[in-house]
Amino acid sequence: xxxxxxxxxxxxxxxxxxxxxxxxxxxxxxxxxxxxxxxxxxxxxxxxxxxxxxxxxxxxxxxxxxxxxxxxxxxxxxxxxxxxxxxxxxxxxxxxxxxxxxxxxxxxxxxxxxxxxxxxxxxxxxxxxxxxxxxxxxxxxxxxxxxxxxxxxxxxxxxxxxxxxxxxxxxxxxxxxxxxxxxxxxxxxxxxxxxxxxxxxxxxxxxxxxxxxxxxxxxxxxxxxxxxxxxxxxxxxxxxxxxxxxxxxxxxxxxxxxxxxxxxxxxxxxxxxxxxxxxxxxxxxxxxxxxxxxxxxxxxxxxxxxxxxxxxxxxxxxxxxxxxxxxxxxxxxxxxxx
Amino acid sequence: xxxxxxxxxxxxxxxxxxxxxxxxxxxxxxxxxxxxxxxxxxxxxxxxxxxxxxxxxxxxxxxxxxxxxxxxxxxxxxxxxxxxxxxxxxxxxxxxxxxxxxxxxxxxxxxxxxxxxxxxxxxxxxxxxxxxxxxxxxxxxxxxxxxxxxxxxxxxxxxxxxxxxxxxxxxxxxxxxxxxxxxxxxxxxxxxxxxxxxxxxxxxxxxxxxxxxxxxxxxxxxx
Numbered sequence: 001x002x003x004x005x006x007x008x009x010x011x012x013x014x015x016x017x018x019x020x021x022x023x024x025x026x027x028x029x030x031x032x033x034x035x036x037x038x039x040x041x042x043x044x045x046x047x048x049x050x051x052x053x054x055x056x057x058x059x060x061x062x063x064x065x066x067x068x069x070x071x072x073x074x075x076x077x078x079x080x081x082x083x084x085x086x087x088x089x090x091x092x093x094x095x096x097x098x099x100x101x102x103x104x105x106x107x108x109x110x111x112x113x114x115x116x117x118x119x120x121x122x123x124x125x126x127x128x129x130x131x132x133x134x135x136x137x138x139x140x141x142x143x144x145x146x147x148x149x150x151x152x153x154x155x156x157x158x159x160x161x162x163x164x165x166x167x168x169x170x171x172x173x174x175x176x177x178x179x180x181x182x183x184x185x186x187x188x189x190x191x192x193x194x195x196x197x198x199x200x201x202x203x204x205x206x207x208x209x210x211x212x213x214x215x216x217x218x219x220x221x222x223x224x225x226x227x228x229x230x231x232x233x234x235x236x237x238x239x240x241x242x243x244x245x246x247x248x249x250x251x252x253x254x255x256x257x258x259x260x261x262x263x264x265x266x267x268x269x270x271x272x273x274x275x276x277x278x279x280x281x282x283x284x285x286x287x288x289x290x291x292x293x294x295x296x297x298x299x300x301x302x303x304x305x306x307x308x309x310x311x312x313x314x315x316x317x318x319x320x321x322x323x324x325x326x327x328x329x330x331x332x333x334x335x336x337x338x
Numbered sequence: 339x340x341x342x343x344x345x346x347x348x349x350x351x352x353x354x355x356x357x358x359x360x361x362x363x364x365x366x367x368x369x370x371x372x373x374x375x376x377x378x379x380x381x382x383x384x385x386x387x388x389x390x391x392x393x394x395x396x397x398x399x400x401x402x403x404x405x406x407x408x409x410x411x412x413x414x415x416x417x418x419x420x421x422x423x424x425x426x427x428x429x430x431x432x433x434x435x436x437x438x439x440x441x442x443x444x445x446x447x448x449x450x451x452x453x454x455x456x457x458x459x460x461x462x463x464x465x466x467x468x469x470x471x472x473x474x475x476x477x478x479x480x481x482x483x484x485x486x487x488x489x490x491x492x493x494x495x496x497x498x499x500x501x502x503x504x505x506x507x508x509x510x511x512x513x514x515x516x517x518x519x520x521x522x523x524x525x526x527x528x529x530x531x532x533x534x535x536x537x538x539x540x541x542x543x544x545x546x547x548x549x550x551x552x553x554x555x556x557x558x559x560x561x
Binding site for chain 1: 360361363365367369386444447449451481483485486487488496499501502503504505
């Protein structure tokens with residue numbers, strides 16, 4: 001029942017997405033936002049809309065379930081079927097096809113967790129919130145947020161620019177099956193990083209692998225605006241193939257957002273790849289088809305990516321948190337500063 | 339008392355499925371910020387559900403179920419006593435700057451973060467410095483993390499960070515440009531030796547003056 005519902009919604013949204021993809025990104029996203037707002041009544045609109053300079057709302061996101069860290073806006077569970085479709089169409093309009101699929105899989109993982117935990121009301125797809133800061137516009141800055149347990153998309157729009165940082169992704173279970181098919185929402189993040197580690201020579205590995213344990217994200221929720229000293233192996237000490245692999249790992253986060261914004265972001269990160277660091281802590285192997293149990297961090301002048309498996313009393317390969325930041329431009333501040 | 343707490347912790351651990359919150363660890367994450375004359379740090383402490391009773395007993399010392407202002411300050415002080423900082427081998431006196439506590443319910447759920455800020459003045463030092471940080475707070479249940487923020491002062495350059503596996507021991511080596519050479523000279527003299535050096539310098543100056551005077555007598559200007 002759940003999977004049918006999810007698949008139905010995904011198909012509907014993907015259909016609208018394909019039709020809309022021909023449009024340039026900003027008008028498409030603004031149009032989707034206005035279409036969604038048009039489905040809401042006045043009370044709902046008041047709940048979902050915040051001033052663009054509402055910094056309390058801007059930072060109201062977390063990896064934790066909404067029962068533990070309450071979000072504001074409207075939850076998917078509060079919406080009618082039509083409103084729900086319009087909300088998901090807004091989310092998909094700002095993301096790439098793969099990005100939206102990843103989001104969908106993270107939400108499905110939480111739905112799976114709900115069922116695995118005896119229908120625990122703390123989890124599930126109804127508990128993801130959407131909010132809009134400012135007024136959707138093709139010129140003026142505004143942003144929207146979509147998130148809940150293991151998901152925090154903060155998408156700032158400033159004219160043609162689309163900024164995805166800070167964004168948190170995660171999954172629990174990080175591996176599950178749907179109709180006999182194995183799903184790993186963050187599987188590529190795990191596999192590509194391990195492949196990069198294995199492509200390093202022994203000297204490079206010595207630099208990349210940190211000799212200490214990392215229990216959690218360093219720059220997770222609540223750590224906006226901080227830049228830590230980078231560690232590990234600098235990409236200037238990598239060969240071209242390894243640098244390409246490093247960029248490919250990063251693309252798992254940069255390409256969540258729609259294609260044109262992702263291309264611009266990748267060009268920025270590629271230009272400063274030699275100033276980018278790769279650090280690893282934990283086991284250097286993984287069972288085939290499973291996620292790594294190791295923490296890793298990629299840090300450059302305009303990017304911090306962390307992948308942090310969570311022990312939390314269980315199997316760390318089954319519970320992952322990741323963080324994607326641009327310490328110089330989180331929430332698109334570079335483009336929205338007055 | 340200890341037995342009761344341990345039993346409570348084990349009960350919570352076994353009774354709680356592998357859910358979304360921290361469980362059997364006390365995450366103690368420190369971010370260090372370095373300036374030329376000051377070091378500041380923030381420790382964020384997040385007790386897991388299973389170890390919450392142990393942490394709470396350390397905070398709510400009168401066990402009345404309420405964390406009073408006095409208990410908040412006292413616990414922050416106890417945390418500070420379990421930390422140590424040295425610069426170039428010399429111990430620093432830590433000053434408690436602020437503390438913030440979450441609601442007890444949040445801590446009970448394994449999501450509450452206690453934030454404690456502390457700092458210390460740094461004595462003048464050389465161009466290359468070594469800061470050592472140790473955290474031994476609740477070592478049986480702790481998961482330590484420590485990192486240095488990129489210094490705001492561009493004349494300070496982090497050279498190396500080293501830690502033990504548990505991150506309870508941390509060493510930060512850094513360089514600072516633009517330190518006057520006189521400071522470099524005096525900084526290498528520990529404590530009261532600076533005064534001995536100053537006296538020696540004065541005596542040397544006096545001796546040089548006398549020598550010059552003697553030279554003037556021995557070699558009178560030619561007519």
